[in-house]
Amino acid sequence: MNIIKKFSLGVLITLFLSISANADKIKIGTEGAYPPWNSKDASGKLIGFEVELAWTLCRYIGEQCEIVEQDWDGMIPALIMRKFDAIMAGMSITAERQKAISFSQGYADEVASLAVMKGSSLEGIETPAGINLTKPNAAAKKALKTLTAALDGKTVCVQTATIHQNFLDSGDVGKINVRTYKTQDEVNLDLASGRCDAALAAAVAFSDYAEKSGKPVVLVGPTFSGGAFGNGVGVGIRKDDTELLNTFNKAIDKARKNGDISRIATKWFGFDASM
Amino acid sequence: MDFELMINSFPKLLNATLITLKLLSASLFFGLFIGLLFAILRMNKNPLINKFAYCYSYVFRGTPLLVQIFIIYFGLGQIEFLRSTVLWVILKEPYWCAIIAFSLNTGAYTSEILRSAFQTIKPGFIEAGKSLGIPNKIIFYKIQIPIAIKQSLPAYGNEIILMLKGTSLASTVTLMDLTGVAKYIISTTFKPIEVFIVAGGIYLFMTFIIHNAIKFLEKKYSY
Numbered sequence: 001m002n003i004i005k006k007f008s009l010g011v012l013i014t015l016f017l018s019i020s021a022n023a024d025k026i027k028i029g030t031e032g033a034y035p036p037w038n039s040k041d042a043s044g045k046l047i048g049f050e051v052e053l054a055w056t057l058c059r060y061i062g063e064q065c066e067i068v069e070q071d072w073d074g075m076i077p078a079l080i081m082r083k084f085d086a087i088m089a090g091m092s093i094t095a096e097r098q099k100a101i102s103f104s105q106g107y108a109d110e111v112a113s114l115a116v117m118k119g120s121s122l123e124g125i126e127t128p129a130g131i132n133l134t135k136p137n138a139a140a141k142k143a144l145k146t147l148t149a150a151l152d153g154k155t156v157c158v159q160t161a162t163i164h165q166n167f168l169d170s171g172d173v174g175k176i177n178v179r180t181y182k183t184q185d186e187v188n189l190d191l192a193s194g195r196c197d198a199a200l201a202a203a204v205a206f207s208d209y210a211e212k213s214g215k216p217v218v219l220v221g222p223t224f225s226g227g228a229f230g231n232g233v234g235v236g237i238r239k240d241d242t243e244l245l246n247t248f249n250k251a252i253d254k255a256r257k258n259g260d261i262s263r264i265a266t267k268w269f270g271f272d273a274s275m
Numbered sequence: 276m277d278f279e280l281m282i283n284s285f286p287k288l289l290n291a292t293l294i295t296l297k298l299l300s301a302s303l304f305f306g307l308f309i310g311l312l313f314a315i316l317r318m319n320k321n322p323l324i325n326k327f328a329y330c331y332s333y334v335f336r337g338t339p340l341l342v343q344i345f346i347i348y349f350g351l352g353q354i355e356f357l358r359s360t361v362l363w364v365i366l367k368e369p370y371w372c373a374i375i376a377f378s379l380n381t382g383a384y385t386s387e388i389l390r391s392a393f394q395t396i397k398p399g400f401i402e403a404g405k406s407l408g409i410p411n412k413i414i415f416y417k418i419q420i421p422i423a424i425k426q427s428l429p430a431y432g433n434e435i436i437l438m439l440k441g442t443s444l445a446s447t448v449t450l451m452d453l454t455g456v457a458k459y460i461i462s463t464t465f466k467p468i469e470v471f472i473v474a475g476g477i478y479l480f481m482t483f484i485i486h487n488a489i490k491f492l493e494k495k496y497s498y
Contacts, residue, residue: 073458076465100465157449161462179369179449180459186349190449193352195367 026063026244027084028054029070033183035208036268037090037233049268050088053107056260057235060251073161073182076100079236085244086237090202092163092230102239104248106232107261109275111223112164113203114147114156115191118216122198125150125221133172133227143222148174150221155179157187157196164200167228184209191217204269232275281469284460288474291456292481298370298442298452302377303435309378310385317390328386335383340441344376348448373445381438388434392426393419425496432489436482443478453477 030038030050038048046067058065068084079087079101093103111130116122127147131140151173158164160180168178181187184201188209191199199206203223210217235248255261261274316328335343351357351366365371396419404414446455457474461467 073462074467077461077467080465096463097465160458165462181449182447189349190352193349194358195352195369 024064026058026061026065026086027068028065028086028088029068029075029078029084030054030087031072031075031089031183032069033072033185034090034202034205036204037202038088049108049264049273050090052264052268053255053261054088056255056264057248057251060254061247071182072159075161076236079238082238085241086235086248088235090233091236093232093234094163094166094228094230096166097236100239101236102241102245103234103236104245105252106234106275107252107256108265108273109225109232110202110204110269110273111225112167112200112229113206113219113223114198114200114221115206115217116198116220117191117194118218120197120218120220122150122154122220123218127222130223130225132225133167133229134225136227140222144172147221148172151176151198153177154197155195157181157190157199159184159187159201162201163229167224168200170228172228188213188215188217204273277464277466277469280464280466281473284457284470285473287456287460288453288470288477291451291453292477294445294451294455295439295442295453296481298373298377298445298450299435299439301374302381302438302442305374305378306381306385306438309382310389313382313386314389314393317386318393332383332386335380336387340376340380341444341447343380344373344444344448347376348372369445369448369450373442373448373450377438377441377445380441381434384434384437385431388427388430389423392423392430395426396422428489428493428496432485432493435485435489439481439485440478 030046030048032038032040032046032048034048036049038046038050041047046069051067054065054067070078070083070089072089075087075089075091076097078084087101091097093106097103114122125146127143128139131143133140136144153176155177156168157179158168158181160182165178165180167173168176179190179196181190184205187196187199187201188206190196192213192215198220203219206217206219209215235252237245237248252261256274262272265274266272313328313331317325317332319325319328347366348369351372357363357366365375400418400422401414404418405411409417442452443454445452446458449455451459453474457470460470464470
């Protein structure tokens with residue numbers, strides 16, 4: 001009996017200590033599967049632009065941080081349920097997401113693009129190099145029409161719960177067969193296998209895949225920004241956590257002023273994606 | 276609790292249940308044939324044949340269904356020469372890949388259920404048939420199979436329920452089944468508890484129906 005009592009007390013104390021040890025750490029959630037934003041190296045360690053930026057921001061905040069891995073499709077629910085305190089996972093600031101959580105100011109922005117396999121009939125579509133959907137001009141509207149005609153009846157693959165899925169569901173490019181995947185890796189696999197006629201994601205996600213896999217993935221059509229694609233990527237924070245929101249905003253200001261964000265962005269993206 | 280969301284998502288989830296039921300019935304249909312075939316092969320006296328049947332059931336019962344569906348969908352999709360064959364017409368579609376994986380999986384379990392059912396048939400029944408001069412083939416179809424079905428009903432009912440829940444993995448290969456649509460609704464509303472409660476309720480209701488149907492059949496066929 002005595003042993004059991006001592007043992008249970010020991011377990012309780014350890015539990016309590018581990019809880020209180022974690023209490024003052026800022027926990028940051030990331031996906032670890034969306035290179036170059038965030039990914040994992042061969043040993044399973046989290047790496048990428050946002051992982052390095054998170055450590056930098058924590059240094060400016062002056063508090064201990066911990067980076068937590070979370071599947072993309074449960075990211076916002078996990079934040080709301082307090083599994084972590086902030087999201088840094090290539091998450092664009094959109095009106096839809098702002099109904100559920102707050103965002104810090106944006107720290108980086110990157111365009112989206114369609115990708116196909118070399119030799120696809122979609123390879124030759126003629127559109128401007130880039131369109132902004134916030135206030136689409138005549139050229140952008142024309143480009144959307146060209147895309148609608150080209151994508152008619154085609155299967156386009158995207159990662160679930162992303163701005164890219166929102167855009168395809170919005171009807172801006174007509175009614176197409178949208179197929180959704182849990183991770184960008186799976187989108188890439190099915191694009192390469194030929195199950196998808198095209199895929200939509202951050203342009204760098206495709207160039208990163210093409211480079212690492214050696215598969216002939218090519219970007220087609222215009223690059224997309226604005227509108228359904230949101231206003232840059234920011235730190236997602238619970239709505240009632242205004243203090244932490246201010247803390248992050250200040251840290252981002254400092255990191256930007258010192259050139260940290262553009263330095264880290266250039267390192268991971270190959271160009272300055274900071275904002 | 277967002278009750279409005281629960282009510283609003285109900286019709287969408289019910290609609291997706293149709294896909295779940297289609298996947299379940301197709302897999303059970305093919306799985307039953309596969310199961311029966313392999314149960315018979317398992318009882319074959321040729322060691323090569325029965326070892327082959329044993330290996331099939333060993334592999335499919337010994338690996339997770341998720342792994343099987345990933346190998347069939349993403350794995351076979353990577354083999355380049357397959358894509359130029361007729362097989363690709365079927366393997367290209369996530370729907371058929373899911374049905375193939377589910378059928379092979381439930382087929383393995385069904386073969387074990389049927390095999391043990393065949394083996395519990397008292398030799399007296401078969402001997403009685405033989406002493407009446409009934410041919411072996413008729414004994415198999417008219418005596419052994421009906422008794423085996425009766426014997427295997429409780430275990431097979433369990434397998435149907437396990438398979439129903441197994442179909443939720445179809446959402447991992449892009450199919451919009453009950454779980455897939457539930458996840459989609461969550462991805463736009465960020466409210467997992469409400470949506471999963473409704474989806475779980477629908478699964479529970481289907482289990483309730485299957486459970487009672489099997490119970491009814493058991494009663495009907497009891498000695």
